[in-house]
Amino acid sequence: MTTETTDSQPQREPAPPRRRLERSRDERVLAGVCGGIARHLGVDPVLVRIVVLATVVFGGFGVVAYAAAWLMVPEEGAEKPLLGGARPRQTAQVAIVLGISLAAVGLLGIWADAGFLFGGWPLVLVLFGAAVVWFVMERDRSQEPGTSGTPGAGSYAAASAAPGGGETVAGDAAAGGGGDDGEGTSLGDPGEPAPERRRGSFAVTAIAAGAVCVVVGVVGALDAADVVDLGWGGVAAVAVIATGAALVASSFFGGARALIPLGIVLALLLGGTAAAGVSFNGGIGERNVRVLDGDDLRGRYELGIGHMELDLRDIELAEGTTRVEADLDLGMIEVIADDGRFLDTGEPRDDGQASGGVDVKRTIVVGDGDRRLEIDAHVGVGVVAVSDHPSRNDDEWEWSSRRMPGNGPFAGVLR
Amino acid sequence: MSRREPHLSSLLTGAGLIVFGVALLLDAVDAVDVSAGAIVPAVLALIGLALLGSGLRDRRR
Numbered sequence: 455m456t457t458e459t460t461d462s463q464p465q466r467e468p469a470p471p472r473r474r475l476e477r478s479r480d481e482r483v484l485a486g487v488c489g490g491i492a493r494h495l496g497v498d499p500v501l502v503r504i505v506v507l508a509t510v511v512f513g514g515f516g517v518v519a520y521a522a523a524w525l526m527v528p529e530e531g532a533e534k535p536l537l538g539g540a541r542p543r544q545t546a547q548v549a550i551v552l553g554i555s556l557a558a559v560g561l562l563g564i565w566a567d568a569g570f571l572f573g574g575w576p577l578v579l580v581l582f583g584a585a586v587v588w589f590v591m592e593r594d595r596s597q598e599p600g601t602s603g604t605p606g607a608g609s610y611a612a613a614s615a616a617p618g619g620g621e622t623v624a625g626d627a628a629a630g631g632g633g634d635d636g637e638g639t640s641l642g643d644p645g646e647p648a649p650e651r652r653r654g655s656f657a658v659t660a661i662a663a664g665a666v667c668v669v670v671g672v673v674g675a676l677d678a679a680d681v682v683d684l685g686w687g688g689v690a691a692v693a694v695i696a697t698g699a700a701l702v703a704s705s706f707f708g709g710a711r712a713l714i715p716l717g718i719v720l721a722l723l724l725g726g727t728a729a730a731g732v733s734f735n736g737g738i739g740e741r742n743v744r745v746l747d748g749d750d751l752r753g754r755y756e757l758g759i760g761h762m763e764l765d766l767r768d769i770e771l772a773e774g775t776t777r778v779e780a781d782l783d784l785g786m787i788e789v790i791a792d793d794g795r796f797l798d799t800g801e802p803r804d805d806g807q808a809s810g811g812v813d814v815k816r817t818i819v820v821g822d823g824d825r826r827l828e829i830d831a832h833v834g835v836g837v838v839a840v841s842d843h844p845s846r847n848d849d850e851w852e853w854s855s856r857r858m859p860g861n862g863p864f865a866g867v868l869r
Numbered sequence: 870m871s872r873r874e875p876h877l878s879s880l881l882t883g884a885g886l887i888v889f890g891v892a893l894l895l896d897a898v899d900a901v902d903v904s905a906g907a908i909v910p911a912v913l914a915l916i917g918l919a920l921l922g923s924g925l926r927d928r929r930r
Contacts, residue, residue, distance in 0.1 A: 690892035705879035705880035709879035709880075713879070714882045
């Protein structure tokens with residue numbers, strides 16, 4: 455059923471003016487956010503600053519919230535906030551780039567290293583998504599023509615009802631004719647050519663993208679809080695599902711074309727990482743593990759991206775067989791042991807060979823007599839290398855790719 | 870009363886993404902093992918769905 459809006463509908467009563475939250479010009483240390491909140495709530499600004507500082511120190515939430523308020527709360531006397539000062543489309547583009555950057559930084563674990571709540575990125579994603587949805591809905595509300603759409607149609611109706619006057623969006627504007635009518639717009643005589651109007655509009659895309667961010671952020675936070683156990687791969691899969699659901703939902707409101715390539719790229723990237731067994735759960739950097747006593751070995755060594763070195767020189771293995779997993783998503787695993795102690799390098803050649811490529815799995819056995827250590831090494835994309843270290847002098851240890859035995863694009867020899 | 874038609878590209882791609890995402894989710898919880906051999910055709914199918922939707926939409930206009 456189509457919601458129709460006609461000019462004959464009575465004009466809505468103007469809502470009573472709301473007390474607007476503004477950044478203070480007088481009570482400011484940085485951007486006047488705390489001063490503005492204090493004035494809005496009628497409390498002492500110092501109290502607000504203490505609360506904000508506490509949230510900055512414990513978890514870092516305050517930094518994100520303060521930055522968001524700086525962008526989205528207008529300054530005292532100003533009509534629009536910084537984020538809304540530019541044209542909506544430009545603003546959205548900047549906001550989307552900013553959000554993706556923040557999320558990317560979050561995914562790389564930098565937020566987590568900074569001690570942010572839930573590893574940081576879910577919170578950033580939720581805030582960003584909510585901000586986008588809020589921004590678009592606020593914008594549409596403020597630009598809603600006097601003949602408003604049915605409230606039930608929500609912002610989608612407003613979005614398609616040509617906010618911003620005659621602005622057409624590159625999105626689906628080309629689909630102007632035909633029977634693909636916008637949501638909640640007044641529909642002229644079927645015999646008349648439909649005027650060019652916003653369909654598959656920016657607003658639909660922005661709200662859909664924002665909703666995806668919120669869903670993925672919430673799932674990420676639940677995963678980080680161990681409420682659910684999905685891991686990186688599971689959360690990424692939820693992102694794909696949420697993008698799909700948003701696209702399906704948006705299709706009934708004109709579509710969100712910008713999400714289509716985004717969803718496909720997302721599927722491509724995540725599908726590739728899933729196929730390679732990449733989980734990105736272990737962090738980034740260099741991990742050097744030197745173990746001298748077999749009892750000190752852990753069951754699993756994990757790293758997301760980087761270089762993991764398992765140095766087993768001089769190790770005194772425990773009796774029996776000990777099993778260890780070494781898992782790296784992207785990079786290189788090196789297993790080093792004393793000369794002659796490799797019982798099995800997991801490859802036909804055993805002269806310190808490295809093999810690489812995608813989804814590399816090798817079972818490496820070190821030991822002597824009844825003392826054995828089996829290392830199940832897995833690299834999503836990269837190299838697994840073993841070597842009988844000929845000497846304890848690291849200067850003689852060198853990565854060389856001069857010999858290419860043909861085991862993959864990264865194959866080479868450690869000597 | 871007019872009948873609003875869904876945006877085909879979004880609808881088809883969205884449905885494809887949901888199916889694809891569910892497969893990835895099952896892989897993540899080790900219910901199934903998604904291999905590269907399955908991923909590539911699936912992504913190609915996804916792109917095909919998007920193009921199909923777009924083509925059908927253009928044809929209808």
